[in-house]
Amino acid sequence: MRLFNLLAKPSRLGPVHSFSIYYGISTPEMKRMLAQTDLAVIEPRQWQAEDIKALREAGTAVYGYLSVMETPKWNETRWAAVNDDMRLLVRGQPVRFEQWDAELMDLRSAAYRELLLAEIGELAARVPLDGIMLDTVGDIEEYVPEAQRPAMGEAYKTWLEEAARRNPKLRWLQNRGFAQLEACAPLLSGMLWEGWNGHEAGGEWVRQRTELLRRLRKGGLGLLASSTDPSPIHGETARAHGFVHWVSMSDMYGV
16 A cells, blocks of 8 residues: 555646656657656757757656756856856865766855746747656755755755746656655645655655655656666655655766
8 A cells, every 4th residue: 555645735836647858869769668657857958949849749848957056067158148256165165976977066156046936937938848856956055054054945946936937837846855845845846756765665754855746746746766777666765655656767867
């Protein structure tokens, strides 16, 4: 029997029974594969408007990727606009993520928040999207110094409220960021647990967070989980906790 209340409100993500994440370029093969899922997360800069429109007409909800707390160099437009006041300094130094060639940002900066809002507006005007997947929100609890986390969390909530106000037709899917979920859940349609590990599902750290998600799921928050290991334990435990589960065979989320 599932651990989640079967009488929960319908998911605000809609009737999603399958999803995929793909950050590569649009190809005929990828379009065919993504058209078979209920929800797809893509890097919208890699797609043309007509390709996204075709996906949506096939019944796939399309969410565009947005890194909130990190700015990667591949996002050339944002990188060029970032100044030192927008970077979060820890012990006087910027925080770099060498694997992604990205830097940690300071969401308390009004100028940085406006930069993100402008980016969403540009994407929404250029391509037809159902929503935005908010990535790197978990950096607030993982990389921001503890004394600064409350203010950073409040800045995130303020920013999300403004993003939702300016873009009322978009839905919002947050990747991880557990510390921000309680306050921001009313603004979100769904939550993605990237890196779900079924071997850890019985541990106290996971138990506390799945209990939180059980309560939020009752209110209509949709739950997605992804793993990079195809072992059955990951999908079985994720579904038992009320998640729609997907296995990525690539660290870069090629389908």
